[in-house]
Amino acid sequence: MRDSLRQLLLSRWTKLVLFLLCLSPVGYVFWRAYQSNLTANPVEFVQHFTGDWTLRFLLITLSITPLRKLLNLPDLIRFRRMCGLFAFFYVCLHLLTYLWPDQNFDFAGMWKDVSKRPFITVGFLGFILLIPLALTSTKGWIRRLGGKRWQALHRLIYVTALCGVVHYYWLVKSDHRLPLFYGAILALLLLYRLSVSILKPRPAVTVSPPR
Numbered sequence: 001m002r003d004s005l006r007q008l009l010l011s012r013w014t015k016l017v018l019f020l021l022c023l024s025p026v027g028y029v030f031w032r033a034y035q036s037n038l039t040a041n042p043v044e045f046v047q048h049f050t051g052d053w054t055l056r057f058l059l060i061t062l063s064i065t066p067l068r069k070l071l072n073l074p075d076l077i078r079f080r081r082m083c084g085l086f087a088f089f090y091v092c093l094h095l096l097t098y099l100w101p102d103q104n105f106d107f108a109g110m111w112k113d114v115s116k117r118p119f120i121t122v123g124f125l126g127f128i129l130l131i132p133l134a135l136t137s138t139k140g141w142i143r144r145l146g147g148k149r150w151q152a153l154h155r156l157i158y159v160t161a162l163c164g165v166v167h168y169y170w171l172v173k174s175d176h177r178l179p180l181f182y183g184a185i186l187a188l189l190l191l192y193r194l195s196v197s198i199l200k201p202r203p204a205v206t207v208s209p210p211r
């Protein structure tokens with residue numbers, strides 16, 4: 001059973017299926033657009049949809065390390081980079097829905113918004129912090145930075161996810177249940193991370209390069 005699960009995780013096809021699954025939310029939007037079914041406010045629909053998927057992918061990426069340890073499935077690491085890059089992909093689409101139909105590519109107007117509206121400020125910070133993570137996600141960058149520095153840099157993903165949760169919490173006017181739900185998941189993941197590093201000081205840092 002365990003061996004076949006390992007084989008499944010190591011298969012190239014599993015990676016391809018996961019890639020298509022990660023892309024399926026985009027397919028869903030195109031399908032709804034094709035059916036002229038993007039609600040009365042298509043821009044708002046796509047903006048919210050891509051924002052939701054950014055946050056989900058951030059949390060999925062952060063769940064991979066705890067899951068591989070708790071389920072004793074080290075090969076799950078193969079999927080972490082892809083999930084993280086999809087978080088970046090969805091935040092780029094999210095930003096685009098803001099820059100294009102909302103701001104008409106008026107960067108000065110966007111900057112005003114970023115500096116005046118706290119929920120935009122914190123969302124923008126989350127986006128900026130994701131850029132170095134996406135750029136340094138390759139094997140070459142792990143080698144260049146060294147495992148320890150690379151890991152330290154990539155811990156920024158927790159800050160990005162926190163920015164995402166705060167951004168969501170601040171923009172919601174009445175029903176805060178969903179942002180609080182995402183916040184609770186993030187808190188659990190952070191607690192896990194903290195307890196691991198407090199209880200088990202690691203002698204050497206090894207980073208598994210993306211496969």
Ligand code: HEM
Binds near residue numbers: 124125
């Ligand atoms: C890591 C970065 C980010 C995450 C995780 C994120 C996540 C989200 C989420 C979950 C929503 C609400 C979706 C819903 O209501 O279903 C949202 C809405 C929104 N986000 Fe982001 N976002 C991020 C970055 C940004 C950036 C950089 C901008 C623009 C500069 C931005 C602008 C907006 C706007 C304008 C809305 C809609 C607000 C409204 O309708 O009142 N977000 N975002």
